Amino acid sequence: MKKRLGKVMAFVAVSIMIMSVTGGCEAAKEDSTGDGDVMQMTNVSYDPTRELYANYNEVFKDHWKEKTGQTVEITQSHGGSSKQALEVANGLEADVVTFALEGDIDVVADAGLIEPGFTSEFEHASSPYTSTIVFLVRKDNPKDIKDWDDLTKDGIGVITPSPKTSGGARWNYLAAWYYFEKQGMSEEEIIENITKLYKNVLVLDSGARGSTTTFTENGQGDVLIAWENEAFLSMKENPGEYEIVVPSVSILCQPTVAVVDEIVDERGTRELATEYLSYLYSDEAQRVEAENYYRPSDTDIIEEYAYDTSDNVITEVPEDGKWIITNIEMTDIEHFGGWPAAIDKHFNDGALFDQIYEN
Amino acid sequence: MRVRKNDGPVKWVLITISALFLFVMLILPLIYVIVTSFKDGVQYFVNAITDEYAKKALILTVWVTAITVICNTVFGIFAAWCLTRYSFKGKKRISALIDLPVTVSPIIVGLIYVLTYGRQSAVYPILKNLDIKIIFAVPGIVLATVFVTLPFVAREIIPVLNAKGTEEEEAAALMGASGFRIFKDITFPHIKWSLLYGIVLCAARAMGEFGAVSVISGHLRGKTNTLPLYIELLYQGYDFTGAFAVSSVLVIMAVCILILRSIFEKNLIKNKD
Known part of the structure; x- marks a missing residue:
C-alpha cells in the first residue's frame, strides 16, 4: 500500500512536470509575433466595445488575408477605460489602444509609449466612430x-x-x-x-x-x-x-484610437496596426459600427x-x-x-x- | 457518550440554526448557480462551456494550478523541514512570515508585482533585455498565485513534523543513512497524508484566485484570462447564463477537490491513530 502510493505520487509529479514543460513551450510559441504566416496583435479597449470589436475583428481578418495573404490573430482586452490605460502604461503590451476618451490615451502617451500628435494620425481626430x-x-x-x-x-x-x-x-x-x-x-x-x-x-x-x-x-x-x-x-x-x-x-462623444508606437516598433507590427485602425473608416467597418449602435x-x-x-x-x-x-x-x-x-x-x-x- | 435528556431542545435549536445558515449561505446560492446556468437550455450550457475562450481559460487555470502546486509542494517541504529540524536565529520570524500571504489582501499582492516588474520599475529594462515577460503574462499569474497559496503545504506538514520529533531520524543518521534516505524512508511516510491534504487545499485556492490575478493579468482574452476572470468578463457583458454555466464548471472542479480532500482527511486521521 505504502509503496503503491509512492509510485502513484511519483507518476503524478512526473506527468505534471512534463505537462508544464510542454505547456511552457506552447505558450512561448504563441507569444512570438509573425510566426510564419500568422501575425498577432493585441487591441486593448474599454468596456462597452466588446461586441463591436468581436464583430470588427472578423471583418478585418478577412480584409488582411485578402490584402496580404497573412492570417491575423487578434487578442482583445476590455475593462474600465482609465484602468486599461494605466495597465498599458505599466507594460501591458498593446499594439493598438481604443479608449473612451482622448484623455485616457494621453496617459499612455505620457508614459512615453505613444508619440505626441496621435489625434491627427487618423481622420476625424482619430475617432472612427x-x-x-x-x-x-x-x-x-x-x-x-x-x-x-x-x-x-x-x-x-x-x-x-x-x-x-x-x-x-x-x-x-x-x-x-x-x-x-x-x-x-x-x-x-x-x-x-x-x-x-x-x-x-x-x-x-x-x-x-x-x-x-x-x-x-x-x-x-x-x-x-x-x-x-x-x-x-x-x-x-x-x-x-x-x-x-x-x-x-x-x-x-469621440472615443479615440491610437497605434502604440513603442510596441509596434518592437514587434514589427506597425503596418498591421495602422491598417487595423484605418480600416475602421472603411464602408464595411462603418456598417459594423452602426450595427453595434455607434455612430459612424x-x-x-x-x-x-x-x-x-x-x-x-x-x-x-x-x-x-x-x-x-x-x-x-x-x-x-x-x-x-x-x-x-x-x-x-x-x-x-x-x-x-x-x-x-x-x- | 450518553446525551442528557434536558439538552434536547438546545441541540435541535443549534442544529436548525446551523442548517439554516448553511442553506442560506451555501446551498441556496449553489442551487441558484446551477439552475441559472441551465436557464436557456442544455444546448446553451454546452455552447457556453465549449466556447473557444472558455476552453482556453480552463486550460490556463489547470496549468497555473499545476505549476503552483509543484512550486508550493517543494517550497512547503523545504520550509517545514527547515523550521522543524534546525534551530537558528530568526526562526520564529520566518515562521510568522510564511503566513503573510494569506493575511495580506490579494489586490496588494497584484499591485506589488505590477510595481516591482511593471514598465515603470527599475527592473523592467533588464527583464526586457532578457526578453522575459512577467506581468500581464502567464508568469505573472503563476507568481501571484504561488504567492497567495504559499503557506498551505508548509502549514499542514509543520505540526506533523513537530509532533513526530527527531528521534527516528537521529537514529537513522547515526546508523549512517544519507539525508535523502532519511527523508524518503522515515520522514516522508509520516507526512504523506498531511502533504496531500495541503496540496489539495493549495490547489483549491489556486484555482479560484481572483483578486491578485485580476490586477496582474491584463485580461487578454484567450491568453491571460483564467476561469474566474473569464466568468467576470461574461457577467459584465450581460451574458449572465454563460457566466453561471462557466461558474458551475468551476464549482464542479471544487467539488472534486473537496472529495479528494475528505479522502485524504480520513487517511490522515487513520494514520494519527
Missing part, C-alpha cells in the same frame, strides 16, 4: 421626459454616474451644460439649473455600467442619462421595458441607418436596423476648450462640479 448622450426612460415615458429641462423638475429621479470618476458622466454633464447655454442663460443661471438637475440624482455610481445596472436591474429612478450604445443595448436585453428619448441637443463618422453611412421619423423617441429597437436619430444638435469638446481646459474648469477638486454637488 462616435456616440452621444441620450435618455433611457421607463416604458411609455410615465414622467413625460422630453429634454434636459425636464430633468430639473421636482419629483424626477435621475440616474447618472459621478463625473469625478466616470468618463461617460463627464459627457453627460457637459451635454446638460450646453443645453442650458443654448437657452441663452448666463453662467449663474446654468449653474443654478445644473444644481437642480444633480439634486434630482438618486444614485451617483462610479461608472457607466454601474449606473445602467442601477436603473435596469435595481429599478431605481425615472431616467438614466446614458451612452447611446449602452441605452440601445439595455433596450435589446430587456425588450418592451424601456424607451430612448433623444434630447434636442447633446454632445458628440461617414455621413453617407449615417444616412443608411437614419431613423425615418421626425420623432425623437425610440420605443423599440428598430427591426430594420435604422436607429440613428439625426434630428439632434451636437456640440463637442472643442466648444469647452478641449479636455484639459474642461477638466480644469469643471471636474478638478474644488472646481465647478464640486461646488454644484455641495449645494
Whole structure:
C-alpha cells in the first residue's frame, strides 16, 4: 500500500512536470509575433466595445488575408477605460489602444509609449466612430421626459454616474451644460439649473455600467442619462421595458484610437496596426459600427441607418436596423476648450462640479 | 457518550440554526448557480462551456494550478523541514512570515508585482533585455498565485513534523543513512497524508484566485484570462447564463477537490491513530 502510493505520487509529479514543460513551450510559441504566416496583435479597449470589436475583428481578418495573404490573430482586452490605460502604461503590451476618451490615451502617451500628435494620425481626430448622450426612460415615458429641462423638475429621479470618476458622466454633464447655454442663460443661471438637475440624482455610481445596472436591474429612478450604445443595448436585453428619448441637443462623444508606437516598433507590427485602425473608416467597418449602435463618422453611412421619423423617441429597437436619430444638435469638446481646459474648469477638486454637488 | 435528556431542545435549536445558515449561505446560492446556468437550455450550457475562450481559460487555470502546486509542494517541504529540524536565529520570524500571504489582501499582492516588474520599475529594462515577460503574462499569474497559496503545504506538514520529533531520524543518521534516505524512508511516510491534504487545499485556492490575478493579468482574452476572470468578463457583458454555466464548471472542479480532500482527511486521521 505504502509503496503503491509512492509510485502513484511519483507518476503524478512526473506527468505534471512534463505537462508544464510542454505547456511552457506552447505558450512561448504563441507569444512570438509573425510566426510564419500568422501575425498577432493585441487591441486593448474599454468596456462597452466588446461586441463591436468581436464583430470588427472578423471583418478585418478577412480584409488582411485578402490584402496580404497573412492570417491575423487578434487578442482583445476590455475593462474600465482609465484602468486599461494605466495597465498599458505599466507594460501591458498593446499594439493598438481604443479608449473612451482622448484623455485616457494621453496617459499612455505620457508614459512615453505613444508619440505626441496621435489625434491627427487618423481622420476625424482619430475617432472612427462616435456616440452621444441620450435618455433611457421607463416604458411609455410615465414622467413625460422630453429634454434636459425636464430633468430639473421636482419629483424626477435621475440616474447618472459621478463625473469625478466616470468618463461617460463627464459627457453627460457637459451635454446638460450646453443645453442650458443654448437657452441663452448666463453662467449663474446654468449653474443654478445644473444644481437642480444633480439634486434630482438618486444614485451617483462610479461608472457607466454601474449606473445602467442601477436603473435596469435595481429599478431605481425615472431616467438614466446614458451612452447611446449602452441605452440601445439595455433596450435589446430587456425588450418592451424601456424607451430612448433623444434630447434636442447633446454632445458628440469621440472615443479615440491610437497605434502604440513603442510596441509596434518592437514587434514589427506597425503596418498591421495602422491598417487595423484605418480600416475602421472603411464602408464595411462603418456598417459594423452602426450595427453595434455607434455612430459612424461617414455621413453617407449615417444616412443608411437614419431613423425615418421626425420623432425623437425610440420605443423599440428598430427591426430594420435604422436607429440613428439625426434630428439632434451636437456640440463637442472643442466648444469647452478641449479636455484639459474642461477638466480644469469643471471636474478638478474644488472646481465647478464640486461646488454644484455641495449645494 | 450518553446525551442528557434536558439538552434536547438546545441541540435541535443549534442544529436548525446551523442548517439554516448553511442553506442560506451555501446551498441556496449553489442551487441558484446551477439552475441559472441551465436557464436557456442544455444546448446553451454546452455552447457556453465549449466556447473557444472558455476552453482556453480552463486550460490556463489547470496549468497555473499545476505549476503552483509543484512550486508550493517543494517550497512547503523545504520550509517545514527547515523550521522543524534546525534551530537558528530568526526562526520564529520566518515562521510568522510564511503566513503573510494569506493575511495580506490579494489586490496588494497584484499591485506589488505590477510595481516591482511593471514598465515603470527599475527592473523592467533588464527583464526586457532578457526578453522575459512577467506581468500581464502567464508568469505573472503563476507568481501571484504561488504567492497567495504559499503557506498551505508548509502549514499542514509543520505540526506533523513537530509532533513526530527527531528521534527516528537521529537514529537513522547515526546508523549512517544519507539525508535523502532519511527523508524518503522515515520522514516522508509520516507526512504523506498531511502533504496531500495541503496540496489539495493549495490547489483549491489556486484555482479560484481572483483578486491578485485580476490586477496582474491584463485580461487578454484567450491568453491571460483564467476561469474566474473569464466568468467576470461574461457577467459584465450581460451574458449572465454563460457566466453561471462557466461558474458551475468551476464549482464542479471544487467539488472534486473537496472529495479528494475528505479522502485524504480520513487517511490522515487513520494514520494519527
